[in-house]
Amino acid sequence: MSGIKIVLGDITKSDCECIVNAANKSLLGGGGVDGAIHRAAGRELYNECKTLGGCETGEAKITKGYNLKARYIIHTVGPVYQGIETDTDFLRNCYINSLELAKAKGIRSISFPAISTGAYGFPKMKAAFIALNNVLGWMAENPVYNITVEFCCFGEEDYNIYLKAYGMITGDNQELVEDFAKFVAENDLELEGLTVMHLADEPFENIRSGQKTVEIRLYDEKRKKINVGDTIFFFRGQDNTEFIYAIVTALHHFDSFKALFSSHLFDKTGSGNMTVDEAVKSMYKYYSIEQEQKYGVLGIEIEKAE
Numbered sequence: 001m002s003g004i005k006i007v008l009g010d011i012t013k014s015d016c017e018c019i020v021n022a023a024n025k026s027l028l029g030g031g032g033v034d035g036a037i038h039r040a041a042g043r044e045l046y047n048e049c050k051t052l053g054g055c056e057t058g059e060a061k062i063t064k065g066y067n068l069k070a071r072y073i074i075h076t077v078g079p080v081y082q083g084i085e086t087d088t089d090f091l092r093n094c095y096i097n098s099l100e101l102a103k104a105k106g107i108r109s110i111s112f113p114a115i116s117t118g119a120y121g122f123p124k125m126k127a128a129f130i131a132l133n134n135v136l137g138w139m140a141e142n143p144v145y146n147i148t149v150e151f152c153c154f155g156e157e158d159y160n161i162y163l164k165a166y167g168m169i170t171g172d173n174q175e176l177v178e179d180f181a182k183f184v185a186e187n188d189l190e191l192e193g194l195t196v197m198h199l200a201d202e203p204f205e206n207i208r209s210g211q212k213t214v215e216i217r218l219y220d221e222k223r224k225k226i227n228v229g230d231t232i233f234f235f236r237g238q239d240n241t242e243f244i245y246a247i248v249t250a251l252h253h254f255d256s257f258k259a260l261f262s263s264h265l266f267d268k269t270g271s272g273n274m275t276v277d278e279a280v281k282s283m284y285k286y287y288s289i290e291q292e293q294k295y296g297v298l299g300i301e302i303e304k305a306e
């Protein structure tokens, strides 16, 4: 059975079979955790790293652990935080590529530091969400491969951040879910299995009252990533205070708004006493006919989480 551990400590002392190094592209050592690992592993690590030919951001390479308790070290290069979308992609790749390498080696326990959150400046809470969310997602996609993933936090601050982020993601506490929803919306986080949507007052109230259980969007690149079972946070308007937490129960793809409103879904769209043509017309307040023809339409069937 795979599992997550959040620990406070020095990764060079970890009992895991493999530890992950937040390296730089040269792989020849540096400060922070990179420096600590090279000092603890000894000169032979440096000599092996010299043979690897460096490493690109988001990629991962493996060496022996030498003087460490760990048998292996996986070196990965995190993104230098710039506040752009690719930050999240590269940081995600560090975790996924390290796990893929560990799986290929048959490694059953691996310890990660908080990659990119030191010298590379990645906001700690955002990085923790990305790390936890993508490791949990990878475990869900690799249910047969049992591995224990340890998040080794070097200080109390990091440790508390990871505990809070994990509590929010696992949703084991309603109050934390609210923090989580607002945090995700404020940071425009793209997290596996989670979508944020903003609604005008009327559709928001219709979802809250249960009259509306199908939300309609263009079937564009962002909505193509939505899966049944995902969580959607619907916020009222553009401020991130009031929200409804729902689960996707079904997805219905149509070529046009007319096809959707002419289907069995009409009564679930919160269109009230509008005719099909009036309902179609109301969608052109938000989208153009060109967009409708380009992307098609997605009926997202939801169930409010009580």
Ligand code: APR
Binding pocket: 009, 010, 011, 012, 022, 023, 024, 029, 030, 031, 032, 033, 034, 035, 036, 078, 113, 114, 115, 116, 117, 118, 119, 120, 121, 152, 153, 154, 155, 158
């Ligand atoms: N054990 C666990 N975590 C540690 C340790 C340690 N011994 N030492 C530092 N850390 C933590 C830091 O507190 C931070 O949370 O590792 C996290 C990552 O910080 P950095 O080591 O600065 O790594 P990063 O932000 O990814 O920057 C990488 O810094 O050290 C150089 O060569 C490295 O150029 C690269 C850059």
